[in-house]
Amino acid sequence: MRIEVNGESRELAGPTLADALAELGWADARVATALNGAFVPKGARGETALNAGDRLEVLAPMQGG
Amino acid sequence: MRDFHGVRLASPLMLGTAQYPSPAVMEEAFRASGASVATVSLRREGGQGQAFWDIIRGLGLHVLPNTAGCHSAREAITTAQMARELFGTNWIKLEVIGDADTLQPDPFGLLEATEALAADGFEVFPFTTEDQVLAKRLLEAGAQVLMPWGAPIGSGLGLNNRYGLRTLRAAFPDVPMVIDAGLGLPSHAADALEMGFDAVLLNTAVAQAGDPVAMARAFALAVEAGALARQADPMAPRDMAQPSTPVIGKAWL
Numbered sequence: 001m002r003i004e005v006n007g008e009s010r011e012l013a014g015p016t017l018a019d020a021l022a023e024l025g026w027a028d029a030r031v032a033t034a035l036n037g038a039f040v041p042k043g044a045r046g047e048t049a050l051n052a053g054d055r056l057e058v059l060a061p062m063q064g065g
Numbered sequence: 066m067r068d069f070h071g072v073r074l075a076s077p078l079m080l081g082t083a084q085y086p087s088p089a090v091m092e093e094a095f096r097a098s099g100a101s102v103a104t105v106s107l108r109r110e111g112g113q114g115q116a117f118w119d120i121i122r123g124l125g126l127h128v129l130p131n132t133a134g135c136h137s138a139r140e141a142i143t144t145a146q147m148a149r150e151l152f153g154t155n156w157i158k159l160e161v162i163g164d165a166d167t168l169q170p171d172p173f174g175l176l177e178a179t180e181a182l183a184a185d186g187f188e189v190f191p192f193t194t195e196d197q198v199l200a201k202r203l204l205e206a207g208a209q210v211l212m213p214w215g216a217p218i219g220s221g222l223g224l225n226n227r228y229g230l231r232t233l234r235a236a237f238p239d240v241p242m243v244i245d246a247g248l249g250l251p252s253h254a255a256d257a258l259e260m261g262f263d264a265v266l267l268n269t270a271v272a273q274a275g276d277p278v279a280m281a282r283a284f285a286l287a288v289e290a291g292a293l294a295r296q297a298d299p300m301a302p303r304d305m306a307q308p309s310t311p312v313i314g315k316a317w318l
Contacts (some may be wrong), residue, residue, distance in 0.1 A: 006109040030118060031110050034148035037139070046286035059147055060114025061121070062105025063091075064131045065081030065218070065268030 001052040067241035081268025098281035138177035183207025195229035221249025253286030258291025
């Protein structure tokens, strides 16, 4: 299914958010996730199902002021 | 210095981690600054996050994540939730920006996000203006700390509205306050601490200086001087001159 990941359209099998992160190579990365604008805690990724057209944001620590 | 959410900071200097010429210079500047808090952010995963986080952790400082770039309460709330998980802290420097040119806080979005986040267990550091009524509303909404701006973010103008800041400081004598943004020189930081603010938060003034490490050291000295001067109870200014040398005993010539 087509999922928008950090603003880019990607073809992912899913079916869960945890599966998608593994597919993207971020299974062990220090990241936080939001699906369609709502925060998804790490512990809930395994039971969060993805649907075609979802917007997924995967954020990492970054410099800031 | 007042405590921040029960934490007594070793230094009144909070320093940002952005815009340094290199990670090595950033690390050295932090050590020279003696800062007690490092501000951080979160952005789309691009592979650099882990190395950056390792450096920050190595500094052993309190970490204050921000919601920089958020223009709505909803965006800021989601970003704060993500930051809490990513950085393992309830502290959040809450930015809800209302104008792209001045990066001025949106008071309505800020209030809405403060209320939601405080109710959700966050320890909110709202980036606000010197507006006293907004400050009152933020405190009623659950903020226990205020971060009034000195001047617009990145402008380096110093304390733009000394009257407003002095009034704000006097109106809420028990509330810990950080002057956040707009400081360009160490004298601006000393000024803020002399006025009774508990800490200063800056980034560009150090990171974009010709020699960031030397400037970090200059800010360390300035905040120490400012805090000491505040404790020493400064004299009251007056309009007319008053001789400091005794008049009594002066020769009749």
